[in-house]
Amino acid sequence: MADRSGSASSSGGTGGEVISLQGLTKRFPGQRENAVDSLDLEIPAGEIVVLVGPSGCGKTTTMRMINRLIEPTSGKIVIGGEDVTKINSDQLRRRIGYVIQQVGLFPHMTIADNIAVVPRLLNWNKPRISERVDELLELVGLDAGAYRGRYPKELSGGQQQRVGVARALAVDPPVMLMDEPFGAIDPITRDRLQNEFLRLQETIRKTIVFVTHDIHEAIKLGDRIAILDKGSRPAQYDTPEQILAHPANDFVVDFIGPGASVRSLGLTNLADIELDKIPVVELADSIDKARALLARAKQDRAVIVDGDRRPRGWRRAADLEQGMSSGGGPLAILRRSQTVHDALNELLRTGDTIAAIVDSDGRYEGALRLETIMGLTAHADAARAPVKDAQPVAAQRGDAG
Amino acid sequence: MTTTADVRTPVADPASTGVESRSTDRSVASIFLTPVLLILVLAGLYIYVHSKTLDSIERRSLNTPFLTARVLEHIRLTAVSTVLVILIAVPLGILLTRPSMRRATPFALGVVNVGQAVPSIGVLVLLALSFGIGFKYAIIALVLYSFLPVLRNTMAGLQRVERSLIDAGRGMGMTKRLVLTKVELPLAVPVMMAGIRTALIINVGTATLATFTNAHGLGDVIDAGLKLDRRPVLITGAVLVAVLALTIDWLAGLAERVLRPRGL
Numbered sequence: 086m087a088d089r090s091g092s093a094s095s096s097g098g099t100g101g102e103v104i105s106l107q108g109l110t111k112r113f114p115g116q117r118e119n120a121v122d123s124l125d126l127e128i129p130a131g132e133i134v135v136l137v138g139p140s141g142c143g144k145t146t147t148m149r150m151i152n153r154l155i156e157p158t159s160g161k162i163v164i165g166g167e168d169v170t171k172i173n174s175d176q177l178r179r180r181i182g183y184v185i186q187q188v189g190l191f192p193h194m195t196i197a198d199n200i201a202v203v204p205r206l207l208n209w210n211k212p213r214i215s216e217r218v219d220e221l222l223e224l225v226g227l228d229a230g231a232y233r234g235r236y237p238k239e240l241s242g243g244q245q246q247r248v249g250v251a252r253a254l255a256v257d258p259p260v261m262l263m264d265e266p267f268g269a270i271d272p273i274t275r276d277r278l279q280n281e282f283l284r285l286q287e288t289i290r291k292t293i294v295f296v297t298h299d300i301h302e303a304i305k306l307g308d309r310i311a312i313l314d315k316g317s318r319p320a321q322y323d324t325p326e327q328i329l330a331h332p333a334n335d336f337v338v339d340f341i342g343p344g345a346s347v348r349s350l351g352l353t354n355l356a357d358i359e360l361d362k363i364p365v366v367e368l369a370d371s372i373d374k375a376r377a378l379l380a381r382a383k384q385d386r387a388v389i390v391d392g393d394r395r396p397r398g399w400r401r402a403a404d405l406e407q408g409m410s411s412g413g414g415p416l417a418i419l420r421r422s423q424t425v426h427d428a429l430n431e432l433l434r435t436g437d438t439i440a441a442i443v444d445s446d447g448r449y450e451g452a453l454r455l456e457t458i459m460g461l462t463a464h465a466d467a468a469r470a471p472v473k474d475a476q477p478v479a480a481q482r483g484d485a486g
Numbered sequence: 487m488t489t490t491a492d493v494r495t496p497v498a499d500p501a502s503t504g505v506e507s508r509s510t511d512r513s514v515a516s517i518f519l520t521p522v523l524l525i526l527v528l529a530g531l532y533i534y535v536h537s538k539t540l541d542s543i544e545r546r547s548l549n550t551p552f553l554t555a556r557v558l559e560h561i562r563l564t565a566v567s568t569v570l571v572i573l574i575a576v577p578l579g580i581l582l583t584r585p586s587m588r589r590a591t592p593f594a595l596g597v598v599n600v601g602q603a604v605p606s607i608g609v610l611v612l613l614a615l616s617f618g619i620g621f622k623y624a625i626i627a628l629v630l631y632s633f634l635p636v637l638r639n640t641m642a643g644l645q646r647v648e649r650s651l652i653d654a655g656r657g658m659g660m661t662k663r664l665v666l667t668k669v670e671l672p673l674a675v676p677v678m679m680a681g682i683r684t685a686l687i688i689n690v691g692t693a694t695l696a697t698f699t700n701a702h703g704l705g706d707v708i709d710a711g712l713k714l715d716r717r718p719v720l721i722t723g724a725v726l727v728a729v730l731a732l733t734i735d736w737l738a739g740l741a742e743r744v745l746r747p748r749g750l
Contacts, residue, residue, distance in 0.1 A: 097524075154653070154656060154657055154658060175659050175660070175661050176659065177659070178656070178657060178658060178659035179658070180659075183657035183658055185653060185654060185656070185657070186648075186650075186652060187650035187654075188654075189650045189651050189653060189654025189655075190647075190654075191651060191652075191654075191668075191669055191673075192673070192748035192749050192750055193672050193673060193748065193749045193750055194749065195749070202655075202658055202660070203658050203659060206658075206659055206660065206664075236748065236749030237749065238750075240748060252658070253658075262657075315669075373500030421616070
């Protein structure tokens with residue numbers, strides 16, 4: 086056990102290790118309450134576990150106790166079966182990746198030297214370090230030739246955080262701690278980095294403890310989410326789907342806030358739902374054939390596709406009088422890899438009630454109606470039985486009536 | 487994959503290199519401007535002195551061996567005192583910025599401030615009166631007087647290092663000592679160097695007063711010019727001190743430039 090956790094094999098994913106926090110407690114001197122109060126948490130190997138909670142709940146303190154930047158007052162930290170509560174903390178940290186919001190790249194060192202910090206601490210030889218630096222830069226999507234000799238200030242915030250992640254992965258640690266790593270990055274870049282991070286995790290399969298105060302980020306990234314109340318007490322520890330569908334108590338309901346059903350749409354891929362079927366008319370087809378198709382399907386409109394089966398527009402029966410190539414508003418087109426949330430967003434943007442879903446080559450696969458999306462949320466809402474008399478609901482009723 | 491050899495690829499970014507080269511052009515010009523001016527001033531002084539017929543008193547001061555000896559004494563006073571200040575103030579500054587020593591910081595700064603507040607001539611005379619005269623006591627006075635800028639800048643330079651960098655270093659498993667030597671000190675170098683440069687300038691100037699405690703230096707020449715009422719001697723002493731001070735400042739500026747870590 087112990088020797089497995091100590092080894093940092095070179096390339097590829099060694100996968101992660103189980104982290105087990107047992108009765109973990111921290112009381113800072115001069116404070117009456119425990120910052121972290123007897124926390125028991127089992128973090129499965131190879132999963133992203135997001136610690137989320139209001140500020141001051143002790144989530145960062147909890148994370149910093151795992152690599153013992155903060156020494157626990159009592160309790161145990163077990164990583165990969167080894168009790169690491171009392172071992173040399175500097176040695177321990179060299180086998181735990183650490184990414185922080187401020188990135189913390191050393192400004193006086195090149196990108197290559199920044200990534201090489203931990204390998205050098207472990208006395209790797211030069212060729213091995215050099216090779217690993219190139220490998221890591223490519224892994225996080227930066228061209229090694231162009232970036233290894235640069236200094237951090239020459240990189241954008243997003244690029245710096247990629248290097249931050251590469252540096253944390255340098256010796257292929259089984260465990261990574263990430264403290265709001267995307268918190269200081271603009272929303273568009275953040276979204277892209279989050280997606281890349283999820284893709285990266287599919288290959289490296291580390292055990293990742295991720296701290297954020299942003300429930301959206303938690304839902305998007307977490308395999309599991311621990312919603313923490315004061316004293317780092319877990320109010321609920323479950324998968325995002327379960328937390329959204331069955332919040333354990335009022336604290337969780339308040340924390341995930343209104344719009345949980347909308348947010349749960351972001352967890353459903355268009356590939357996972359049954360699409361609506363509507364008549365497909367080719368541009369080359371005659372108007373009569375189109376009209377006949379519509380009549381037979383008893384549908385109000387058909388989708389027009391070109392020779393490559395790319396959707397070109399909608400046609401209602403009435404539109405067909407004016408010929409095949411006219412009529413129809415802007416078309417909402419989504420790929421199957423996108424989420425239902427994206428589809429809803431696109432429908433709101435185009436002001437339409439139906440979206441065309443295409444495969445990765447842009448070929449038409451099916452349609453998604455607004456009513457179908459409504460059905461999905463209604464289903465989710467019904468599952469969320471124990472919701473208290475929340476005000477947003479009352480407000481909605483008032484609006485409707 | 488890539489070769490194992492450490493390939494240094496030139497940065498292929500025209501925008502950034504353009505900016506860099508422009509700023510170097512300007513600073514290269516300023517680097518050479520100072521020595522040219524100083525040489526012109528020295529040449530002017532030489533012509534001025536040689537245009538005069540010197541009497542025997544003046545000739546006793548204004549000859550090459552005498553002046554060379556005074557300049558060397560002056561450099562020695564400056565160099566020894568500055569090196570001592572660096573050797574004492576930098577480690578003390580490091581010590582006082584360690585978290586465990588935070589309580590001692592205001593007290594230590596208070597003590598050092600007193601040394602700075604007393605006029606330099608006062609420190610010199612007080613020391614001479616209580617201990618004696620000569621090179622050793624002049625050095626002690628100079629050290630006391632130029633201690634504060636080095637100490638304060640060492641502390642300021644270290645305190646200005648972002649906490650997140652120290653956190654990142656510690657979080658990766660760097661020991662406290664490694665974080666100090668590999669992260670904090672390199673990043674504090676520009677501010678520390680500014681303090682050392684200030685100390686050097688203070689020492690060059692104050693060393694002129696060492697003549698009053700029999701530690702010689704260029705103060706001897708100025709003092710002779712004043713006491714014997716010989717204008718060429720006085721001017722030569724004053725100009726030489728000024729040129730020496732500006733030369734040392736220029737050298738310190740070069741050192742700052744060289745020692746400043748790249749990437750900042």
